[in-house]
Amino acid sequence: MSKIQKETDVILIGAGVMSATLGSLLKELAPEWEIKVFEKLANAGEESSNEWNNAGTGHSALCELNYTSEKSDGAIDISKAIKVNEQFQLSRQFWSYLVNSNLIRNPQDFIMPIPHMSLVQGEENVSFLKKRFKALSNNPLFQGMEFSDDPVELKEWIPLIMEGRTSSEPIAATKIDSGTDVNFGALTRMLFDHLKSKNVEINYQHSVKDIKRTSDGLWEVKVHDIDSSKIEYHTAKFVFIGGGGGSLPLLQKTGIPESKHIGGFPVSGLFMVCNNPEVVEQHHGKVYGKAKVGAPPMSVPHLDTRYIDNKKTLLFGPFAGFSPKFLKTGSNFDLLGSVKPNNVITMLAAGAKEMPLTKYLIQQVMLSHEKRMEELREFIPNAKKEDWDIVVAGQRVQVIKDTEASGKGTLQFGTEVVSSGDGSIAALLGASPGASTAVHVMLEVLEKCFPQHMMEWGLKIKEMIPSYGMSLVENPELLQEIQTSTAQTLGLAEKELAYS
Numbered sequence: 001m002s003k004i005q006k007e008t009d010v011i012l013i014g015a016g017v018m019s020a021t022l023g024s025l026l027k028e029l030a031p032e033w034e035i036k037v038f039e040k041l042a043n044a045g046e047e048s049s050n051e052w053n054n055a056g057t058g059h060s061a062l063c064e065l066n067y068t069s070e071k072s073d074g075a076i077d078i079s080k081a082i083k084v085n086e087q088f089q090l091s092r093q094f095w096s097y098l099v100n101s102n103l104i105r106n107p108q109d110f111i112m113p114i115p116h117m118s119l120v121q122g123e124e125n126v127s128f129l130k131k132r133f134k135a136l137s138n139n140p141l142f143q144g145m146e147f148s149d150d151p152v153e154l155k156e157w158i159p160l161i162m163e164g165r166t167s168s169e170p171i172a173a174t175k176i177d178s179g180t181d182v183n184f185g186a187l188t189r190m191l192f193d194h195l196k197s198k199n200v201e202i203n204y205q206h207s208v209k210d211i212k213r214t215s216d217g218l219w220e221v222k223v224h225d226i227d228s229s230k231i232e233y234h235t236a237k238f239v240f241i242g243g244g245g246g247s248l249p250l251l252q253k254t255g256i257p258e259s260k261h262i263g264g265f266p267v268s269g270l271f272m273v274c275n276n277p278e279v280v281e282q283h284h285g286k287v288y289g290k291a292k293v294g295a296p297p298m299s300v301p302h303l304d305t306r307y308i309d310n311k312k313t314l315l316f317g318p319f320a321g322f323s324p325k326f327l328k329t330g331s332n333f334d335l336l337g338s339v340k341p342n343n344v345i346t347m348l349a350a351g352a353k354e355m356p357l358t359k360y361l362i363q364q365v366m367l368s369h370e371k372r373m374e375e376l377r378e379f380i381p382n383a384k385k386e387d388w389d390i391v392v393a394g395q396r397v398q399v400i401k402d403t404e405a406s407g408k409g410t411l412q413f414g415t416e417v418v419s420s421g422d423g424s425i426a427a428l429l430g431a432s433p434g435a436s437t438a439v440h441v442m443l444e445v446l447e448k449c450f451p452q453h454m455m456e457w458g459l460k461i462k463e464m465i466p467s468y469g470m471s472l473v474e475n476p477e478l479l480q481e482i483q484t485s486t487a488q489t490l491g492l493a494e495k496e497l498a499y500s
């Protein structure tokens with residue numbers, strides 16, 4: 001008896017926002033292709049993409065200070081901020097295309113306008129913020145950004161943060177009203193509903209255990225059907241490993257040369273969530289501070305208004321931590337199991353290099369509720385312990401690889417698409433800027449894996465994402481057009497007015 005089941009064109013592993021985005025792009029570009037999805041959990045968007053597992057920031061560098069570094073001559077480097085912002089514009093355009101084409105509905109269920117602010121204290125930091133503001137505010141992507149170091153004005157912008165503040169240290173903030181809060185969990189579920197309506201076969205409770213090349217050049221995926229306890233085998237011409245933190249172990253199983261000498265370093269997260277509606281009502285914005293010395297960029301503290309299940313809520317964090325699991329629902333053996341003969345030196349080198357980070361993460365895990373309250377009080381001086389609970393966020397698995405610039409075992413904070421030379425398999429590793437740039441990252445997967453189709457798909461991609469392949473900074477009229485039309489389609493324009 002043959003163990004092989006039906007051959008399909010595409011297999012997507014994992015039902016997070018990345019697979020959802022790739023599947024939705026492919027359904028528009030090659031509607032006749034057959035797609036199967038295997039997800040080990042019972043629903044879509046339950047791991048990092050879930051609304052409670054990430055901060056829901058539509059990352060566009062409007063408030064994240066780690067996207068604008070200070071050069072040795074004191075000038076501010078805004079190149080990364082421009083890149084991240086332009087990538088987010090791609091997401092806005094694709095989501096708008098899906099709404100305009102009635103493929104998904106009710107955008108207010110996944111995206112809401114919210115001011116994005118940066119907040120700093122101390123002379124040096126205020127001077128940095130002022131320089132950052134000067135460097136960004138003349139750029140068309142950051143138009144509308146305001147700066148203030150006037151405590152009276154700041155009290156109008158962020159009353160909850162300014163109330164009870166006794167320090168005489170200088171304080172300053174920037175504010176831009178065109179920021180967004182994105183419910184990536186809701187978006188993921190909507191996209192999978194859409195894919196289901198287009199006859200994509202979505203298999204929940206199906207855990208992928210192995211991936212092997214067949215003699216005829218296909219990929220064979222071994223799947224455990226959790227409900228029936230049966231093992232199934234499926235083959236496909238193309239496989240995308242969108243397993244979030246679970247992608248690295250699956251990539252290693254493929255044995256492709258590109259999977260070697262790569263490791264993963266898991267960073268866990270916690271948020272504090274406000275349970276007092278009166279406090280929630282006193283704040284409106286996403287306010288990003290500066291990372292503490294020695295802290296990794298993903299642990300920049302921020303106070304966020306969130307919209308989850310049509311309810312306004314307030315989150316503070318994340319508090320980073322160390323856990324050996326690669327997924328929130330993963331195993332304590334994930335990290336150890338990912339150490340292979342081909343990456344052991346890379347991993348050991350990272351271990352030696354990143355001692356201070358490991359120490360920092362362990363210290364963070366040990367923080368008591370009172371210690372976390374102290375950090376929160378740097379944002380909300382009058383915060384009361386009884387108003388705040390803890391929620392466990394998702395796991396981020398940072399990529400470790402050997403680089404020319406920094407040598408063996410270098411920790412990467414971005415996302416990486418790793419694909420085989422023939423483009424028949426690709427995996428997404430890393431987690432930042434994350435879900436906000438899913439469309440950009442999945443377009444990269446298409447470019448790497450389907451170069452032979454890109455000419456034929458070009459017109460359709462341009463119809464869906466008009467700025468694809470173009471710089472928006474160099475095309476301010478197009479930027480204006482895109483910002484106006486996407487704000488209208490996604491319902492951001494009216495709400496911006498309603499909340500102001």
Ligand SMILES: Cc1cc2nc3c(=O)[nH]c(=O)nc-3n(C[C@H](O)[C@H](O)[C@H](O)COP(=O)(O)OP(=O)(O)OC[C@H]3O[C@@H](n4cnc5c(N)ncnc54)[C@H](O)[C@@H]3O)c2cc1C
Nearest residue numbers: 014016017018040047048049055057208244246434435436
């Ligand atoms: C604390 C935190 C804060 C964040 N904040 C933001 C933010 O503000 N803005 C932003 O844009 N991004 C943010 N991110 C990043 C963002 O959440 C992720 O980049 C994004 O959700 C990743 O999507 P994904 O589809 O790759 O992974 P996931 O959503 O994790 O999905 C992967 C899926 O694969 C499944 N899976 C794994 N292994 C297997 C297997 N063997 N077989 C079958 N299924 C499998 C998992 O169950 C899961 O459902 C944050 C992340 C964290 C952890």
